[in-house]
Amino acid sequence: MSEHKGNVRIITLGCAKNEVDSEEIAGVLRQAGHSVDGSQSADVTIINTCGFLESAKHESIAAIKKAVAEKGGGKVIVAGCLAQRMGAELARLAPGADGYVGVGQMGNFHQVVQSVFGRTEPLIDVEPPHHKWADVTTRARTGRPWSAYLKVSEGCDHRCTFCTIPSFRGNHASKPIERVLEEARQLARTGCKEINLIAQDVTQYGYDLYKEFTLPKLLHQLAEVDGIEWIRILYFYPNRLTDEVIEAIATQPKVCNYIDIPLQHAHPETLRRMKRPWDGDRYLKLFEKVRASIPDVAIRTTFIVGFPGETQSEFNHLIDFVQAAKLDRVGAFQFSREPGTPSHDMPGQVPSRTKKERYDRLMRAQTPISLAKNKALVGQTISVLVDEVKDGWMAGRSYRDAPEIDGWVYAQGNVLSGSFAKVTITEAQEHDLVGHLSGFTPAQNPRMIPLQMVTREPR
Numbered sequence: 001m002s003e004h005k006g007n008v009r010i011i012t013l014g015c016a017k018n019e020v021d022s023e024e025i026a027g028v029l030r031q032a033g034h035s036v037d038g039s040q041s042a043d044v045t046i047i048n049t050c051g052f053l054e055s056a057k058h059e060s061i062a063a064i065k066k067a068v069a070e071k072g073g074g075k076v077i078v079a080g081c082l083a084q085r086m087g088a089e090l091a092r093l094a095p096g097a098d099g100y101v102g103v104g105q106m107g108n109f110h111q112v113v114q115s116v117f118g119r120t121e122p123l124i125d126v127e128p129p130h131h132k133w134a135d136v137t138t139r140a141r142t143g144r145p146w147s148a149y150l151k152v153s154e155g156c157d158h159r160c161t162f163c164t165i166p167s168f169r170g171n172h173a174s175k176p177i178e179r180v181l182e183e184a185r186q187l188a189r190t191g192c193k194e195i196n197l198i199a200q201d202v203t204q205y206g207y208d209l210y211k212e213f214t215l216p217k218l219l220h221q222l223a224e225v226d227g228i229e230w231i232r233i234l235y236f237y238p239n240r241l242t243d244e245v246i247e248a249i250a251t252q253p254k255v256c257n258y259i260d261i262p263l264q265h266a267h268p269e270t271l272r273r274m275k276r277p278w279d280g281d282r283y284l285k286l287f288e289k290v291r292a293s294i295p296d297v298a299i300r301t302t303f304i305v306g307f308p309g310e311t312q313s314e315f316n317h318l319i320d321f322v323q324a325a326k327l328d329r330v331g332a333f334q335f336s337r338e339p340g341t342p343s344h345d346m347p348g349q350v351p352s353r354t355k356k357e358r359y360d361r362l363m364r365a366q367t368p369i370s371l372a373k374n375k376a377l378v379g380q381t382i383s384v385l386v387d388e389v390k391d392g393w394m395a396g397r398s399y400r401d402a403p404e405i406d407g408w409v410y411a412q413g414n415v416l417s418g419s420f421a422k423v424t425i426t427e428a429q430e431h432d433l434v435g436h437l438s439g440f441t442p443a444q445n446p447r448m449i450p451l452q453m454v455t456r457e458p459r
């Protein structure tokens with residue numbers, strides 16, 4: 001039978017890790033001779049779903065139903081976390097797709113596409129979580145060529161009681177260091193200047209392969225890659241932000257002085273119920289140490305409010321912690337009761353209204369802190385990677401700003417996107433900064449890769 005090589009569209013839902021998976025699927029398919037151009041008339045539509053929270057599940061199911069309704073004579077394949085999490089149940093809840101495949105299939109997508117042609121029943125292949133990143137380093141990039149996510153591992157060895165991820169992504173599995181370095185070199189060759197290392201817990205990197213926490217070594221070796229100017233690390237686990245990691249950040253100029261460390265809470269009892277390490281006092285000591293070694297560090301965290309059993313006094317303790325820690329950026333989620341997690345059945349579920357009130361109070365407590373941190377930058381000249389230029393204004397990010405999550409630095413001036421600009425800050429808001437352009441290093445012909453290859457749904 002002849003091979004099917006078609007025109008493929010990929011719709012990505014969820015987080016940056018899914019974005020990388022979609023780019024890997026697109027890379028695999030392009031290598032096998034398919035065209036991946038994102039057009040509506042594609043004969044194969046792949047939906048890379050998110051299954052992290054109930055709200056994401058509903059969004060993914062809606063996207064599947066829409067694609068099935070529009071598929072005509074084409075094929076629809078559902079991939080990713082929700083397919084892995086729900087398997088055959090997803091085929092019942094959102095029927096009509098031609099395939100439902102789990103997270104271990106990224107490298108096999110050519111075969112997956114072959115198998116959905118010529119069969120009448122949908123393909124359901126959601127083996128127990130196993131991780132195999134696509135073993136090709138030719139990701140079909142989406143997004144801005146000068147900034148990329150680089151996934152260093154899959155899965156997670158922790159078992160936080162609110163989290164669904166280990167149940168469908170399995171235990172932590174690192175990419176070999178040579179593989180990560182090769183991917184970084186490839187990204188650099190296509191004009192990438194900022195690499196954002198991602199993993200569920202990047203501090204665990206390498207342990208499964210090398211029996212030691214290998215993040216510091218990885219950072220030192222990545223810093224040698226020509227063309228990469230910024231290396232940003234996303235998602236530290238609190239008790240593994242070791243002296244070696246801090247030292248690597250402090251001493252390698254290319255590693256951004258930026259720490260994204262989800263703490264989830266600060267009260268010892270809430271953290272114990274969450275099965276999370278340490279407590280607010282130890283976190284404060286850790287930040288003291290980090291700030292002593294990296295004086296201009298920007299620290300971001302996220303908290304969960306309304307976790308089961310969170311008393312008013314536990315929540316007040318969290319507010320006190322926020323005021324004491326004076327972190328640069330704080331995000332928060334209202335606890336989501338996820339089926340299959342231990343916290344789903346814990347006593348003391350907090351009413352929605354209380355969760356909302358606590359969320360608002362937490363964000364209000366952080367506002368003046370974030371504003372003061374930004375105001376302290378007024379008068380300073382900082383390096384900014386320009387992401388957009390419009391109507392004579394540029395918008396970019398400093399080392400303090402991760403893509404898609406933190407603020408912007410605005411300045412007037414016509415600078416090529418992908419350039420590094422020097423901006424002297426004149427005005428500060430809670431999230432964003434405004435300044436004037438005091439110089440720039442022009443972009444060195446970043447290879448403009450078609451951006452529409454993989455469709456990203458707005459969050």
Ligand code: SF4
Pocket residue numbers: 156157158159160163164165166200201237
């Ligand atoms: S460390 Fe993160 S991914 Fe791992 S179980 Fe906890 S919340 Fe989930």
